[in-house]
Amino acid sequence: MRGRNERAGARRLACRPSGAVLAFGDKPCRFNMSGSCQMRALAVFLLFPSIAFAQTCGAWSAAVSEEEEGPVMLAAVCVGAGTTESNLFLKCGPEGQLNLRFLPAAALDFPPGDGGDFSSPLRLSVDGEAFDRPAHYEAMDGAMVSEVPLAGPLVDRLKAGKALTVAYPETAFKPLALPLTGSKAAIDKLAAACTGS
Numbered sequence: 001m002r003g004r005n006e007r008a009g010a011r012r013l014a015c016r017p018s019g020a021v022l023a024f025g026d027k028p029c030r031f032n033m034s035g036s037c038q039m040r041a042l043a044v045f046l047l048f049p050s051i052a053f054a055q056t057c058g059a060w061s062a063a064v065s066e067e068e069e070g071p072v073m074l075a076a077v078c079v080g081a082g083t084t085e086s087n088l089f090l091k092c093g094p095e096g097q098l099n100l101r102f103l104p105a106a107a108l109d110f111p112p113g114d115g116g117d118f119s120s121p122l123r124l125s126v127d128g129e130a131f132d133r134p135a136h137y138e139a140m141d142g143a144m145v146s147e148v149p150l151a152g153p154l155v156d157r158l159k160a161g162k163a164l165t166v167a168y169p170e171t172a173f174k175p176l177a178l179p180l181t182g183s184k185a186a187i188d189k190l191a192a193a194c195t196g197s
């Protein structure tokens with residue numbers, strides 16, 4: 001399994017013009033079926049190619065991303081840079097739900113232990129108001145995953161609030177502050193795509 005620094009690099013994979021070379025962190029690597037680029041890096045690239053669309057950290061954005069299942073609308077925000085960059089993604093989930101994916105920074109050494117079957121309540125706090133959701137770790141892309149109701153108080157607060165904190169109270173993970181700048185426009189755009197309106 002690749003180290004956390006390399007996982008952070010995998011988040012920033014980008015196709016070069018030739019389509020045959022991928023940038024892995026600061027180093028290009030040739031993609032071939034023998035796996036010179038680790039499967040994990042490829043999985044992150046396939047699951048989150050939108051990271052290339054990704055915003056300058058510090059403000060939310062929404063855009064269509066080409067993923068394994070086809071074009072997918074994502075709303076996203078990030079904070080930090082390099083091994084300290086953390087990402088939060090929202091996309092359409094099961095009917096009436098949004099799929100929330102949080103990719104902690106590589107430098108945070110998360111999740112604790114081996115992480116394969118890790119689950120923990122996720123606490124999202126918007127301007128001091130806490131919302132707890134069940135969440136589980138998906139090792140393929142290093143994300144903590146949860147579902148949130150599209151038409152519910154958490155999404156309403158995410159759109160109207162000023163500051164978001166992500167925490168896992170049952171772990172040693174220190175709460176992480178994320179901005180909500182641009183969240184209303186990004187989440188409204190995502191919601192319109194999810195509901196077909």
